[in-house]
Amino acid sequence: MRILVVEDDAILAEGTCESLSKAGYAVDLAETGTRANAMIEAGSYDLVLLDIGLPGMDGFEVLRRLRKHNRNIPVLIISARDDIDFRVYGLDLGADDFMLKPFVLAELHARTRALLRRHALSERNTLSCGELLIDLGAQRAHVDGEPLELSIREWDVLVYLLRNQGKVVRKEAIVETLCDWKTDITLNAVEVYISRLRSKLDSHGVHIRTVRGFGYLLEEPAE
Amino acid sequence: MRILVVEDDAILAEGTCESLSKAGYAVDLAETGTRANAMIEAGSYDLVLLDIGLPGMDGFEVLRRLRKHNRNIPVLIISARDDIDFRVYGLDLGADDFMLKPFVLAELHARTRALLRRHALSERNTLSCGELLIDLGAQRAHVDGEPLELSIREWDVLVYLLRNQGKVVRKEAIVETLCDWKTDITLNAVEVYISRLRSKLDSHGVHIRTVRGFGYLLEEPAE
DNA sequence: CTCTAGCTGACAGAAAGCTGACTATTGAGT
DNA sequence: ACTCAATAGTCAGCTTTCTGTCAGCTAGAG
Structure with missing residues (x-):
């Protein structure tokens, strides 16, 4: 402590x-x-x-x-x-x-x-994937030891992906976790979040895979 | 409940x-x-x-x-x-x-x-056949431990075959499971799906048998 | 050998996804 | 109250991938 x-x-x-x-x-x-x-x-x-x-x-x-x-x-x-x-x-x-x-x-x-x-x-509650490390308690994310700047939306999406690591996550499910029940957000918005996340994560070896027709997949650090 | x-x-x-x-x-x-x-x-x-x-x-x-x-x-x-x-x-x-x-x-x-x-x-409910393993919850398929890339159609057909493992499945039945009501797809399309699936599965010992005049059969892991 | 069901490479159109740009909103700082 | 900056969400155009059809080919039954 x-x-x-x-x-x-x-x-x-x-x-x-x-x-x-x-x-x-x-x-x-x-x-x-x-x-x-x-x-x-x-x-x-x-x-x-x-x-x-x-x-x-x-x-x-x-x-x-x-x-x-x-x-x-x-x-x-x-x-x-x-x-x-x-x-x-x-x-x-x-x-x-x-x-x-x-x-x-x-x-x-x-x-x-x-x-x-x-x-x-x-x-203390942490999630990780390869070089990506997320501290849910402190609400901070690090890649390669460097702190990662994320907006709330990016944070929420990333946490959701991490919680479902290895599973394909549907866009609808992501939208639901964001706005608890009033689903007035386009699915395209999710694509935008993913795009923004990728631009911050890709260079560190953390890849969000697209599974066409299904959604997205954060693969376990299999290399 | x-x-x-x-x-x-x-x-x-x-x-x-x-x-x-x-x-x-x-x-x-x-x-x-x-x-x-x-x-x-x-x-x-x-x-x-x-x-x-x-x-x-x-x-x-x-x-x-x-x-x-x-x-x-x-x-x-x-x-x-x-x-x-x-x-x-x-x-x-x-x-x-x-x-x-x-x-x-x-x-x-x-x-x-x-x-x-x-x-x-x-x-987590899974289906399997020999070295082929399908995780319906995660929407992922693996053969020999390697993840398998499938399009929606391929996925649907494969799941259907696995669910009817050991039975001969008619092409008409496959078409029906794909497009619930509008069955305006040729039976030839099914042949194409099967062909594509085979090219991904054959090398891993998972064989989809053709039963001439009837349909297809996914054999149980006889080996 | 013939006939036919089935196979498969190629292709064009459709669908899904990506992303830069734009607008609205929010919130901090002055 | 106003400005400035950051963020959220939408849109449109573009890229990538998938789909279903066709046509020519293969191969099994008789």
């Missing part, structure tokens, strides 16, 4: 990290917002403890950027400002919980456990 | 069960998560309607335990919380569909039907 602590106050950071480490979590520390974003991009964390009052890029900005890509990582905001507006603002931006400074370590642990349990990332 | 409804709200539960019963399903009710898990273990259900907001063991936990053992049962999650995170989370855990309360019964029925249909289709 990996936790990223984003905190500029050295003393508070040390206390927090140490306490969490002792509790058995793998803890990393980021002292600035910029660094925090970089680390979140690079590593896959199960929880982010985010101090709002950071020098430079502030916590809200970090959160906003984080939510752009990793929609699912739980974020616990820590703020010195006893201001209900910040609380609302933070939750609007997609924070999962909010804690005021000063706090006792027991509360930190309780909230940490609660968040992790709620998100149950203990059962 | 047996459905297990997991719902603690007595009124909602009754309405749901009654409606599904009337639609011809055999419906059982579980009021708690613990009971739900026990019943799933014991009985063989074709679908589970799972409310997330349960007292005691919550829906996610039920789902997690269920997936540990009976991975294939389709699960439709029902949640009062209008929260995309729950949706993603539930789907991550292996739910097959997601519905928000309040819902109209028509939607419930539509989703139920869709899930049962989809599941029935994905059941």
Whole structure:
């Protein structure tokens, strides 16, 4: 269970990290917002403890950027400002919980456990095919170790293909998974998604095969 | 078709069960998560309607335990919380569909039907003949372990032959299975399909015998 | 040997799929 | 409120692949 602590106050950071480490979590520390974003991009964390009052890029900005890509990582905001507006603002931006400074370590642990349990990332859920790796928990995809930029639609289609790896998937089925029951999307749209996915995946050796008259097939990494 | 409804709200539960019963399903009710898990273990259900907001063991936990053992049962999650995170989370855990309360019964029925249909289709049923193996669920054919490229027509004819393995199949019957009603295809077309199939299968020891004046015969793996 | 059912290569028209371009929409940033 | 950028979905034209027919050929029954 990996936790990223984003905190500029050295003393508070040390206390927090140490306490969490002792509790058995793998803890990393980021002292600035910029660094925090970089680390979140690079590593896959199960929880982010985010101090709002950071020098430079502030916590809200970090959160906003984080939510752009990793929609699912739980974020616990820590703020010195006893201001209900910040609380609302933070939750609007997609924070999962909010804690005021000063706090006792027991509360930190309780909230940490609660968040992790709620998100149950203990059962990290990944799908893969050859050099393609998808982390459902963090909602991120990688090929050849490089992060892959996917729009929501592309993501959904790819996940569906991966879940049905080795099976031929009909376009109708893809449409159904996209818009749960109101099927007002053309089948051609699926062709477009596939086309866009291919342009991102083909060069990495992940091929979506067309099975004429049936649909598409993501073959197992047979080579 | 047996459905297990997991719902603690007595009124909602009754309405749901009654409606599904009337639609011809055999419906059982579980009021708690613990009971739900026990019943799933014991009985063989074709679908589970799972409310997330349960007292005691919550829906996610039920789902997690269920997936540990009976991975294939389709699960439709029902949640009062209008929260995309729950949706993603539930789907991550292996739910097959997601519905928000309040819902109209028509939607419930539509989703139920869709899930049962989809599941029935994905059941792995296979046909085989010697080294030839056909997976109807995945819509894939293999010979000698190698995937076999077939067009729709070839696929249909081959499936028909396999379904009538050991029997002589008349060309007229094949034409009928192809174009359900408009039989404006020449019998010669069947000869062409067979010819094309043979060129793909012969080298793998799968022989379609001609029975002069009658039709074709796919012999059982005599060897 | 003859006759006929069946085989199969070739082909043209049809169908299915691909993709660049375009429009509408959304959402962030100012 | 406005702008800019990214995304979603449609469309149209193009490419690829399949289909069904034909015609000439093969081969089995008598």
